[in-house]
Amino acid sequence: MESIRNALGPFRPPQTAYVRQKLHAAAIEDLPRHLKEILAPIRPSGVRPGQSVAVAVGSRGIRQLDCIVLHCIRHLKSLGLRPFIVPAMGSHGGASAQGQLAVLKRLGITETAMQAPIVSDMTVRRVGELDQMEICLDQAALEADHIVIVNRIKPHTKFNADIESGLCKMLTIGLGKDRGARTFHRCAVRHGFGILEKAAAWILGHQSILFGLAVVEDGFGQTAHVEAVLPGRMIEREKALLKEACRMMPGIPLNGIDLLIVDFIGKDISGIGMDSNVTGRHRDIVGDFFTHPHVRRIFVRNLSPGSDGNASGIGLADITTRRLVESMDRGKTYINALTAISLEKAAIPMYFDTDRECLQAAAAGLGLDSLNAARLVRIQDTSKLEILQVSRALEFEIRARTDLTRLTEWAPMTLDSQGNLPAFESPLP
Secondary structure (H helix, E strand, C coil), X not given: CHHHHHHHCCCCCCEEEEEEECCCCCCCCCHHHHHHHHHCCCCCCCCCCCCEEEEEECCCCCCCHHHHHXXXXXXXHHCCCEEEEEECCCCCHHHCHHHHHHHHXXXXXXXXXXXCCECXXXXXXXXXXXXXXXXXXXXXXXXXXXXXXXXXXXXXXXXXXXXXXXXXXXXXXXXXXXHHHHHHHHHHHHHXXXXXXXXXXXXXXXXXXXXXXXXXXXXXXXXXXXXXXXXXXXHHHHHHHHHHHHHHCCCCCCCCCCEEEEEEECCCCCCCCCCHHHHCEECCXXXXXECCCCCCEEEEXXXXXXXXXXXXXXXXXXXXXXXXXXXXXXXXXXXXXXXXXXXXXXXXXXXXXXXXXXXXXXXXXXXXXXXXXXXXXXXXXXXXXXXXXXXXXXXXXXXXXCCEEECCCCEECCCCCCCCCCCCCCCCC
């Protein structure tokens, strides 16, 4: 270890300051009222009192998801239907029924809170075939008279298409559980992710989908739009809503970053731990990309507690900490990586005992004696981008931007007595 310490060289803290960027703000002020208004006209023909409805709910940390699902349940009950909840999250939660129940609980989705049963079972049934790919659906959902889908519309982290992450993905991958998700990803390697739209169209044509609740968030991750979408318009509306989601999605407003420090990654933050639409970095068997903000090195500090040990995405970092590696549940991480055909996401990068050593390694990995002249950006995670900690090397660019405001004076980056960075704290009141 002495030779490694010598290779790292001394730590000379760069001058940094906190900066605020303007984000798109469009939060719905009274979400319960809005939900009642959009659901009231939804009275599908052909439904009869007493029929059962499986309400598919995923694993993403959607703001006020519990409120959205609860009002959906209440509306279905007002129609005389018998709703119950099914986890629709592919292999998440360690690909186990109990694990998926635990994921829902962390999102505020419990039988007591939702006033409805939850049926969590990994059993699926093959319902059809498309382009030599079997289509599987959750057995409990298939046994229900109808299905309702609740999900957020947003850009996917590994591909660009007219349909990415949203209602159609939940129909084809989320409700397919581990088996269906694995089958779909394997087929996508050969045929591309355009098969997602084809598979969703097939399911919509063969199953009784009452409607979907499509959620779009603003730049702060607040619920900006919820729309009840009938099955006949689901694909068309998802394409339009994806464009709206892309328009409001925040990013890192600076380019050519030497070092990006990410305090937390996790499945509750992004499907791959840290959103590649923000970091600009992705790699797996279906393709690699290196786009804005063109980050040369990424240092990830911690695994989010809400990720429940799933460290998927850590393989996209160059450097991490021993504490993150030790908090990783290898089983959950590996199952997720194998299902998504993304072994790279589970690869453990170079790791060190302290943040100090990680920062020293980052400087060495950039070919620098120190980080003093480095273009450095630190974020809490890829879903919280209003406040950034940046190095002085970016000072003149920040001055020239009308969408960026420096909030604090320039000061040396500090470490605590253990050699770790303090918690990322916004200087805003």
